Amino acid sequence: MDVEGFGELLQQAEQLAAETEGIAELPHVERNLQEIQQAGERLRSRTLTRTSQETADVKASVLLGSRGLDISHISQRLESLSAVTTFEPLEPVKDTDIQGFLKNEKDNALLSAIEESRKRTFAMAEEYHRESMLVEWEQVKQRILHTLLASGEDALDFTQESEPSYVSELSQPGRSSLDNIEMAYARQNSYLLEASVNVAIGHLDYHSKALLLQSLAASCLGESFVGRCSLVLIISCLEFPCFLSPTLDILQMYDKPHLPSFQQMSQPLRIYKNYTLVMVFGNLQQAQLGGVPGTYQLVRSFLNIKLPVSVPGLQDGEVEGHPVWALIYYCMRCGDLMAALQVVNRAQHQLGEFKSWFQEYLHNKDRRLSPATENKVRLHYRRALRNNTDPYKRAVYCILGRCDVADSHSEVADKIEDYLWLKHPPFMLPTVLLCFPPGESHFLANQQSFLYFQVLFLTAQFEAAIAFLFRTERLRCHAVHVALVLFELKMLLKSSGQSAQLLSHEAGDPPAVRRLNFVRLVMLYTRKFESTDPREALQYFYFLRNEKDSQGENMFLRCVSELVIESREFDMILGKLENDGSRKPGVIDKFTKDTKPIINKVASVAESKGLFEEAAKLYDLAKNPDKVLELMNKLLSPVISQVSIPQSNKDRLKNMAHSIAERYKAHGISTTKPVNSTFFLLLDLITFFDEYHAGHIDKAFDIIERLKLVPLSQEYVEERVAAFRNFSDEVSQWL
Structure with missing residues (x-):
């Protein structure tokens, strides 16, 4: 049965093949298995693509239909949308169609006005945005510059030093970022600011403020350091009203010949005289003080301690048992030239022409010999005294005739104050600065920070001294408060721009003059504790009340606004509004009676930063009801x-x-x-x-x-x- 079935099937196949071969119109195509497979794959992919597309359409129809959308009209709605982003001009019409022409012209005019207004609006928006970004970037740049320390030659050195600390580095536990020394400074600074405010409103005279300045100066580096006559120059400057004149430009100091030199300032000389008094009264038995009270007897007693036995090499005899040149030198060192003349008169037969030279020096108001006499003194020094064995004689001649500036006089100048006094007799400030080449390497500044600070300070290089001391972290607070005292005395030469380095030189300044960026100095110092101690930071910002930034904005207002926004201490700094509408005073009331401008400024900054709720409260505190309701409307909507x-x-x-x-x-x-x-x-x-x-x-x-x-x-x-x-x-x- 199966054989017959296959035979019949074979017969039918042969019949079909014969019929196909018999058709002449159709070409005979023979395909191998690979071609048949490829054709099958193509048919299969067509079927799958059509099926997947139909499936996706069905799914989309089900989704949109479940949302209540009319699927049949969606394509019509999409075709009706126009992707044109600008207004297109209408098609012109024929001139004979008057009504159509006028309508078309009217529509074109309206569309042109709308397009022009749109372009102008976008241009104004872009301009406002650009200006806002520039102002914001400028503020960010200034904040970064104040945060980062100066670069280049003014870069701060954060390496640890081996010098022992003069202050205790232990700080009390708590939220404050200030250590004991910085907190003590802050308290002293508070007293000074209260005096400044009281002087401004007439409740305190200037002399009382000067006493507080002296107190702050005395606390800057400790009483012992002041005793070594470093910061006492600040106090001594109170003797010269020219430094305190509100109209005096600090650069005029370098051009006025009548300003006092280091040797002419009475305060440093008086301090050395006090030093001799302490030495004498501390050793009364050895000093053998007696005779008529005065500098001469004081120096005699001091030499009993300083030179208890005869020193070989001293020349020109003695006066009352003491070397004559030693007596003259120490009388001059104490600032009493009349006492020195008294010694000269007693030993005039041993000193030759020196008496006439010294009298000329004494009677000259600038403490300088005439050019002819000065040449005689220098010639005599080169011929007879350059290699003299008496160090006091060589020192006195160098003071009178300005001889041999290379001689350090180490035998008699064992302290930096003596060294500077010898090196710079009555020179004016420009000469002092230009004639003092030794730098940090000469004085080993990294190992002797205070010593090099004294050198810079005592040579009137206040700005360089502050910048140098500011480099060391643990000495930074001392540097800042030295700067504050000098700033209050109007003796600080400030940079003209806030973007300048901490210590800079500007075009037009004398070669040796440097300027201090006082604003950056204060902001760098307060950056450490302004978030934890805003009350203390505010006291330091008050020193910037007369400073302006590059945009002409008051630095005190700007710093206060930034401090309040960052610390969120609105009630403590600016005050609080009570339920009855009265204002409870804040810390800001300590510095000014009219607090509205400051509060309005802080509110404006808060508003610009999107802090509408805080801004509304601040405007309410500043009695600005229109802005309060305007911001409340934005918040409530x-x-x-x-x-x-x-x-x-x-x-x-x-x-x-x-x-x-x-x-x-x-x-x-x-x-x-x-x-x-x-x-x-x-x-x-x-x-x-x-x-x-x-x-x-x-x-x-x-x-x-x-x-x-x-x-x-x-x-x-x-x-x-x-x-x-x-x-x-x-x-x-x-x-």
């Missing part, structure tokens, strides 16, 4: 439809708004009508939504009917539409 939940954002803002409304109504505080009406309308809308969410539909309907915001019947449609145009954006977006 996004939340009026939200459900009121305790402690939520809406609940807080609603309570704040009701408090403001009640207080303004109770005290009769008036604002502009548009802002006021918008504010109270938003409060009514909040009440409407609260009633709605609470399920009180009738009450909510009564509120919306009373507000007359939406037409509840056909006859009020036109009226409500006309009124809609008068609503602000905060209200209209909810209608």
Whole structure:
């Protein structure tokens, strides 16, 4: 049965093959297995693509249909949309069609005006954005520059030094970032600022403020350091009113020949005389003090301690048992030239022409010999005294004739003050600066920070001395407060721009003059503790009350605003508004009576940073009700439809708004009508939504009917539409 079936099948196949070969029109195609497989794959891919596309269409139809969309009209709506982004001019019409031409011209004029207005609006927006970005970047750049330390030659060295500390580095535990020394400075600084404020308002005279300056100067590096006559120059400057003149340019110091030199200042000489007094009264038995009170007897007693036995090499005899040149030198060192002349008169037969030279030196107000006499002294020194064995004689001749500046006189100048006094007799400040080449390497500044600071300070290089001391972290507070005292005395040469390095030289300044970036110095110092000790930081910022930044903004206002925004200590710094509308004073009241400009400035900064709630409170504190309601409208508008939940954002803002409304109504505080009406309308809308969410539909309907915001019947449609145009954006977006 199976064989017959296969035979029949074979017969049919042969028949079909014969019929196919017999048709001449059809070409005979022979395919191998690979070609047959490829053809099958192509047919299969076509079927799958068509099937998947149909499946995707079905799924999309089901999804859109479940959302209630009319699928049949979607393609028509999409085709009706236009992707044109600009207004296209209308097609021109024939000139004979007058009505069409006029209509087309009118439409073109309107479209042109709209397009021009759009371009102008976008250009203005881009310009405002660019200016805002430039101002913001400038502020960020200044903040970065104040944070980073100076680069180049003024870069700060953070390497640890082996020099022992002069102060205790232990700090009390707590949230404060200030250590014991810095906190002590802050307290002293507070006293000084109170004096400055009282002087400004006439409650304190300048002499009392000067005493506080002396107290701050004495605390800068300790009493022992002041005793070695470093910062006493600050105090001594109080003797010269020219330094304190408000109209004096500090650069004039380098051009006025009548200003005192280091040797002419009475305070450093008086301190050395006090040093001899201490030595004498501390060793009365050895000093053998007696005779007529005066410098001469004091020096005699001092030499009994300084030179208890005869020193070989001293020349020209003695006066009352003491070397004559030693007596002359120490009388001059104590600042008493008449006492030195007394010694010269007693030994004049041993000194030759020196008496006449010394008298000329004494009677010259600039303490300088005439050129002819000076040449004689120098010639005599080169011929007879250069290699003299008496160090006191060589030192005295070098003072009179300015001889041999290379001689350090180490036998008699064993302290830096003596060294500077010998090296720079009555030279003016420019000469002192230019004639002092030794630098940090000469004095081993890394190992002897205080010594090199004294050298710079005593040679009137105040700015360089402060910048050098500021390099070391543990000495930074001392440097800052030295700068504060000099700043108050108007003796600090400041940089003209805040972007300058900590220590810089500007075009037009004398070659040896350097300027200190005082603003950067203060901001670098306060950066450490302004977040934890804003009260103390504010005291330091007050020194910047007369400084301006590159935008002409007051630095005190700018620093206060940044400090308040970053620390969020609004109530402590700016004060607090009581329930009765009165203002509780803050720390800022310590520095000024009129606090409104400062509070308005902080509020403006907070508003520009998007802190609308804080800005509204600050404007309320500054008695600026229009800005308060304007910001409250912006805050209330996004939340009026939200459900009121305790402690939520809406609940807080609603309570704040009701408090403001009640207080303004109770005290009769008036604002502009548009802002006021918008504010109270938003409060009514909040009440409407609260009633709605609470399920009180009738009450909510009564509120919306009373507000007359939406037409509840056909006859009020036109009226409500006309009124809609008068609503602000905060209200209209909810209608």
